[in-house]
Amino acid sequence: YALKYVDTDYTMPVKDLGITDADLANQYQYTKDVVTDSNGNLKGVSWQGCPGVLIYNREAAKAVLGTDDPAEVQKSVSDWDTFTATAEKMKAGGYNMVSSVNDTYRVYSNNVSGKWVQDGKIVIDDNLMKWVDDSKKMVDAKETGTFDLWSDDWSKGFYPDGKVFCYFGPAWLINFSMAADTDGSIANQGGWGATEGPQGFFWGGTWICGATGTDNASLVKDIILKMTADEDIMKEIVVADDDFVNNKPAMEAMAADTSYQSKVLGGQNPLAMFCAGAEKIDLSNLSAYDQGCNEEFQHAMKNYFDGKASLDDALDLFYKGVEEKYPELTH
Structure with a gap:
């Protein structure tokens, strides 16, 4: 569904909010590819990665x-x-x-x-x-x-x-x-x-986009960076919800952490599997x-x-x- 919103004038490039490539350097590439419009502008950011097993x-x-x-x-x-x-x-x-x-x-x-x-x-x-x-x-x-x-x-x-x-x-x-x-x-x-x-x-994902013409640009920028690029918050989401987050260093650290266990998976730590999967996702054949x-x-x-x-x-x-x-x- 993402391209339906991204490839329009309703969403604004995140760089126009003041968010830089360096801010998002630790995120999985495929999460950026999904929300890049046909002119090459990144239009949204996600806190979540959704590689499957x-x-x-x-x-x-x-x-x-x-x-x-x-x-x-x-x-x-x-x-x-x-x-x-x-x-x-x-x-x-x-x-x-x-x-x-x-x-x-x-x-x-x-x-x-x-x-x-x-x-x-x-x-x-x-x-x-x-x-x-x-x-x-x-x-x-x-x-x-x-x-x-x-x-x-x-x-x-x-x-x-x-x-x-x-x-x-x-x-x-x-x-x-x-x-x-x-x-x-x-x-x-x-x-x-x-x-x-x-x-x-992969299956799904959730992205935050800024609306073109927003008069809250600095607030939108702050929400996006806190929700998707703050490593401490990313780790909290994993610990609290067992979700997989869009932050390579956070996920790789937790994949190697023997104390992290999934209750649903009988104490297994599946994060290394998810990390490997996220790196392999290829969206070159995605289309509207x-x-x-x-x-x-x-x-x-x-x-x-x-x-x-x-x-x-x-x-x-x-x-x-x-x-x-x-x-x-x-x-």
Whole structure:
């Protein structure tokens, strides 16, 4: 969504607030790339980094893989072919590999080789077609569902009886979205673990922008620098909320701190994994069409996964949906 606000005159370059490159030198580059407009102006700043990991059910890992050690679990999910092979084992052990095909979509789509739109034409990347093929196999084998993210069915796996092996997400999903405060949830019992998974990815983020024409420029500058560039405040956010913050020295220090532990992850310190992930995020294929194309692609493919349409029909539905949203495009 960011480009929708950033590539307009409503937001002002942060340099016009008096914020310098040196002020933001410790931040992860990708968080700047997201909010850089088409003229190369940085328009927003974030306190948060959102690299993702594979979040696995430790009980399921022990029962099916014989271990819940993150390095060992990684061997069973190290690439997509290994991941889908492990899905068969999970099914035999009474677990769905993931709650929904939509759990993996973001990981595949963050690792495409080109933009959704090239020379005015819609281009479906090979990695997205691999998501379709892998997902169809898993749905047909009853190793996952097709639920929408955030639906009640999708979140059943947050509880032991839901029998889901893994979810994919950043620190905010682990700490704010997996029912950690609810008695009986896996998170509440410290029953999740984290490992890298098949491919690196990121999910979301929150940015602060200054409104063009503000008569509070000095206050806006002060808020942005305190919230996003003050290392002491950054560390406080990690300790208080287990969130991952946009400050390399703060995160690297805490990644090496053996006293820092995530309760949800059973005492694991996942920060080194997040730090490594944040460095690898590549946004060179980001475009203003991503939101619409990704939504329509998942929507159309659900019909194929559920057996309500052939692959060709689902692709036609996708192209039709995108071309209605963006009449200037063809395929």
